[in-house]
Amino acid sequence: MSRLTEALIPPSQRLTPDELHDALNLGAGEVGRKRSAFLIMLVLSAIIAAAGVLGDSTATVIGAMIIAPLATPILGIALGIVVGQLRLVVTSLLWVVIGVVVVIAIGAMFAVFVADPTALQSNSQITGRTSPGLLDLAAALATGTAGAFAMSRRDLSTVLPGVAIAISLVPPLGVVGVCAGVGEWDEAMGALWLFLSNVVALIIAGSIVFTLAGYAREPSSLPTARRRRAYVIVGIAAVIVVIPLAFNTAVSFALTSWGLTIRDAAQDWVSSDSSASVTGVHWVGVNATIDVVTDDGNIPDTGDLATALDGLPDFVGVSVRVQTEADYVIR
Numbered sequence: 001m002s003r004l005t006e007a008l009i010p011p012s013q014r015l016t017p018d019e020l021h022d023a024l025n026l027g028a029g030e031v032g033r034k035r036s037a038f039l040i041m042l043v044l045s046a047i048i049a050a051a052g053v054l055g056d057s058t059a060t061v062i063g064a065m066i067i068a069p070l071a072t073p074i075l076g077i078a079l080g081i082v083v084g085q086l087r088l089v090v091t092s093l094l095w096v097v098i099g100v101v102v103v104i105a106i107g108a109m110f111a112v113f114v115a116d117p118t119a120l121q122s123n124s125q126i127t128g129r130t131s132p133g134l135l136d137l138a139a140a141l142a143t144g145t146a147g148a149f150a151m152s153r154r155d156l157s158t159v160l161p162g163v164a165i166a167i168s169l170v171p172p173l174g175v176v177g178v179c180a181g182v183g184e185w186d187e188a189m190g191a192l193w194l195f196l197s198n199v200v201a202l203i204i205a206g207s208i209v210f211t212l213a214g215y216a217r218e219p220s221s222l223p224t225a226r227r228r229r230a231y232v233i234v235g236i237a238a239v240i241v242v243i244p245l246a247f248n249t250a251v252s253f254a255l256t257s258w259g260l261t262i263r264d265a266a267q268d269w270v271s272s273d274s275s276a277s278v279t280g281v282h283w284v285g286v287n288a289t290i291d292v293v294t295d296d297g298n299i300p301d302t303g304d305l306a307t308a309l310d311g312l313p314d315f316v317g318v319s320v321r322v323q324t325e326a327d328y329v330i331r
Contacts, residue, residue: 008212009152009153009212009213009214013153013154013156014153014213014214015152015153020151021079021083021088024073024075024076024151025088026038026073026076026091027087027088038069038072038099041069042070042099042103043102043106044067045069046064046170046173046174047106047110048060048064048067049061049064049107049174050106050107050177052171052174053107053123053125053126054113054123054178056123056124057125058124064170065168069099070169070170071169071202073091073092073096074092074096074169074202074203074206075148075151075202075203075206076088076089076092077089077206078202078204078207079210080092081203081207082207083210083215083216096199100173100195103170103173103174103177104177104180106177107173107178107180107181108177108178109177109181110174110178110181111177111178114178114181114182117182117183120182120187126178126187129168129171129190129194130175130179130186130190130194131190131252132190132245132248133245133246133249134246135249136197136245137201140197140198140202141201143205144198144201144205145205145209147202147206148202148206148208149209151206152210152213168198169199173191173192175188176192176195193245200237204238207231255286259283259288261311262290262312262318263278263280263281265305266278266281266292266320269300269304269308270292270299272300273294273298273299275294275296276292276295276299276300277292277293278290278291278292279291279293286315287316287317287318287319289318289319289321290321291321292323293324294322302320305318305320
């Protein structure tokens with residue numbers, strides 16, 4: 001091991017290949033104990049996550065993150081790639097798929113408690129997980145690196161709960177189930193993509209850390225040439241995941257910029273009427289709605305606003321929604 005590697009993973013704290021393999025492989029050692037623990041914790045985590053998502057409770061969702069066991073087989077995939085054990089990769093992948101199906105199914109069952117599907121659009125636990133971007137991927141890579149280091153070193157096991165909270169594997173799947181259960185397929189796909197990006201980030205980070213830790217050079221590992229295909233597949237998966245995340249990030253930046261332009265123009269537009277004020281700009285796709293509150297419901301000529309917004313792209317639609325102060329009175 002190089003000096004840098006020894007500084008990152010001191011030999012005295014490094015888990016042996018057998019110890020790491022036993023920790024991450026659900027198909028080795030005490031198989032019954034490992035698998036029963038995995039399934040019990042998975043089901044409980046899924047129930048807590050679904051309840052937390054529907055209740056819009058951050059504390060409850062964090063509880064689901066802490067006990068979620070999905071990171072174990074995902075890092076098992078990374079270890080299988082590094083040491084060239086196809087059986088470990090396939091077994092771990094199978095358990096990840098089982099976990100995905102179980103959590104989504106439980107989330108879909110909890111969807112029966114959704115009285116009004118449109119209410120999900122204002123649920124912060126859902127809206128925060130249905131439009132992932134590159135920042136989410138960067139956070140997942142950093143978290144996956146921390147998780148892999150914690151699994152490789154004996155003295156870092158205490159950081160694993162924090163890693164579980166940061167990587168957030170089960171809550172996005174709970175959102176997938178809930179949204180799919182009420183027919184909100186766009187939101188479900190967004191949450192699923194967040195989960196997949198986290199999985200790919202964990203595999204990439206785990207592969208890098210386990211390689212740095214020297215597990216690829218163990219006598220039991222296969223030659224690098226035999227592992228090259230697995231690295232290529234992971235690289236392709238990473239590219240596939242990054243493209244939509246980059247698109248989402250670009251769209252988010254564009255909508256934020258256009259929203260500020262629209263808000264500033266709208267505030268200038270209503271400035272001639274002291275009783276009118278702009279309360280917000282809301283987006284649905286590429287159509288923005290300006291919320292204006294006035295005393296009497298009258299607004300300045302919208303032609304002036306249209307002129308001020310000539311610089312926006314042609315495909316961006318802008319409409320004005322007018323409310324009076326009386327509309328806010330609860331009768």
